[in-house]
Amino acid sequence: MTYYYVTTPIYYVNDAPHLGHAYTTVAADVLARWHRRRGEDVWFLTGTDEHGQKILRTAEANGVSPQEWADRLVEESWKPLWDHLAISNDDFIRTTERRHTDRVQEFVQDLHDKGEIYKGGYEGPYCVYCEEYKLPGELIEAEDGSGTPLCAIHRRPVELLKEENYFFRLSEYGDRLLAHYEAHPDFIQPASARNEVVNFVRQGLQDLSISRSTFDWGVKVPWDPSHVIYVWVDALLNYATAVGYNENPEKFEATFPADVHLVGKDILRFHAVIWPAMLMANGLPLPGRIVANGWLLVGGEKMSKSNLTGISPQTLTAHFGVDAYRWYFLRAIAFGQDGSFSWEDFTARYTSELANGYGNLASRVTAMTARYFDGALPAPGEETEAERSLKSALLTATSEADRRIGDQLDFQGGILAVLDFVKQVNGYLTDQEPWKVAKSDSPGARDRLATILYTAADSLRAIAILLEPVMPETSERLWESLGATSSLGPLRDQRIRNASAWGALPPGSPVTKGAVLFPRLEDRTDS
Numbered sequence: 001m002t003y004y005y006v007t008t009p010i011y012y013v014n015d016a017p018h019l020g021h022a023y024t025t026v027a028a029d030v031l032a033r034w035h036r037r038r039g040e041d042v043w044f045l046t047g048t049d050e051h052g053q054k055i056l057r058t059a060e061a062n063g064v065s066p067q068e069w070a071d072r073l074v075e076e077s078w079k080p081l082w083d084h085l086a087i088s089n090d091d092f093i094r095t096t097e098r099r100h101t102d103r104v105q106e107f108v109q110d111l112h113d114k115g116e117i118y119k120g121g122y123e124g125p126y127c128v129y130c131e132e133y134k135l136p137g138e139l140i141e142a143e144d145g146s147g148t149p150l151c152a153i154h155r156r157p158v159e160l161l162k163e164e165n166y167f168f169r170l171s172e173y174g175d176r177l178l179a180h181y182e183a184h185p186d187f188i189q190p191a192s193a194r195n196e197v198v199n200f201v202r203q204g205l206q207d208l209s210i211s212r213s214t215f216d217w218g219v220k221v222p223w224d225p226s227h228v229i230y231v232w233v234d235a236l237l238n239y240a241t242a243v244g245y246n247e248n249p250e251k252f253e254a255t256f257p258a259d260v261h262l263v264g265k266d267i268l269r270f271h272a273v274i275w276p277a278m279l280m281a282n283g284l285p286l287p288g289r290i291v292a293n294g295w296l297l298v299g300g301e302k303m304s305k306s307n308l309t310g311i312s313p314q315t316l317t318a319h320f321g322v323d324a325y326r327w328y329f330l331r332a333i334a335f336g337q338d339g340s341f342s343w344e345d346f347t348a349r350y351t352s353e354l355a356n357g358y359g360n361l362a363s364r365v366t367a368m369t370a371r372y373f374d375g376a377l378p379a380p381g382e383e384t385e386a387e388r389s390l391k392s393a394l395l396t397a398t399s400e401a402d403r404r405i406g407d408q409l410d411f412q413g414g415i416l417a418v419l420d421f422v423k424q425v426n427g428y429l430t431d432q433e434p435w436k437v438a439k440s441d442s443p444g445a446r447d448r449l450a451t452i453l454y455t456a457a458d459s460l461r462a463i464a465i466l467l468e469p470v471m472p473e474t475s476e477r478l479w480e481s482l483g484a485t486s487s488l489g490p491l492r493d494q495r496i497r498n499a500s501a502w503g504a505l506p507p508g509s510p511v512t513k514g515a516v517l518f519p520r521l522e523d524r525t526d527s
């Protein structure tokens, strides 16, 4: 057995999650669910990054130990949010767990034994929010005229650190990395991210300081416990330790390396340069793809915990509901680009595309079937050109969505392909006017009505399958109200490729007028 293995970054527990973290995690969840709906075995990993100076300082400022702080944040903020957002991860790794720390020590010891690590000195500007030494080109000057150097990402002062540390011979991997990028053009996506990494590596890599001795909140360097392992080396290894590295060869073999690491563009270099070099150094296989999302911006800058500009996802789910929340950011922003959130835009799209588009279609079709056929889906009669053209639109929507979401991680394009089909089905009803056909007593009218409602209901069956990865709860409700659970079985057993198998919903399925899928915003009881 081999798994399609998808990961999110493991997030720092210095504070509660905001929209930005949820953005990457929801995208990963949609990808994982999509591949499950393709019938693949999927392993979806997320977790938390709990070591390093940033966490230590936050815990100290709050008067608790870093472990207590991490425990509190994981249990009270991070895990509950992922449950709330219906994230379907198969595992949750915390870097303070023994299953991780023991294996990190073994990995680093192996590198040391192979001569990949040496002791040296380093002095340079360090951004504790990035947990990274900065190069001169990565700094900006404070605008107050003081000339204070700031991290360009966080706009916070950097600190001059001077340490005697252990170093990994990263500089020796430049050519091999470039050769890998060349041979695997999809290794880093989107193309802008790939170009940035290629240019960075072409300029020449410096060796990487992989230990710290000025604080002790981390995994101890096995041969020199006065040092802890650099938090990024520790963190990246989660992708291996969580799937049985050095512990469960069968599981490791079936899962590692990841097919897709989803990351924000802020941490692209760690994943596209340092991580593959670490794997090369220990003779392990490289991941399939590293896909970087853009930033959600606030006031034109990256939304961030450190700068206290984070908006909590619950603020939005209370108003729009969980499924609309999952849908909105992937629908509104082309994956890979930066984007901003606005209440106006979310409200406008919710109303036109979900409530008036998708939701209205579902309620019209189920209500008419319940009314005109006593809730038993009628068998369709003779097909006309209108039905044939809808069939071909469904074929296109299914293959477009599958290619875009499942293969290209173009979530926006995939969602649009399905929404376009929703529009066509709504247009079909407008043209065919079943409410008029229902009143006609001309011969054949009843048969025609059956054909129209069957066609629309079977289209909804397909839409429920195609949108399940994005809006799982809505699809479940629709599936129920189409009577599909009793006639076709659970939604989770459906396959993407069957979405376009026209006529799959058996006549006689018990259709009921379900609850409104997307209530008008002013009607939401929890807003």
Ligand code: ME8
Pocket: 008, 009, 010, 011, 012, 013, 019, 020, 021, 023, 024, 049, 235, 236, 237, 238, 262, 263, 264, 265, 266, 267, 293, 294, 295, 296, 297, 302, 303, 304
């Ligand atoms: O970097 N827009 O953790 P972190 C979009 N522990 N995505 C955003 C975002 C924004 N404004 N803000 C955060 C770390 N993210 C390390 C990772 S992995 C081995 C270690 C998302 O808590 C995005 O995915 O700072 C970004 O890369 C990640 O959160 C950073 O989370």
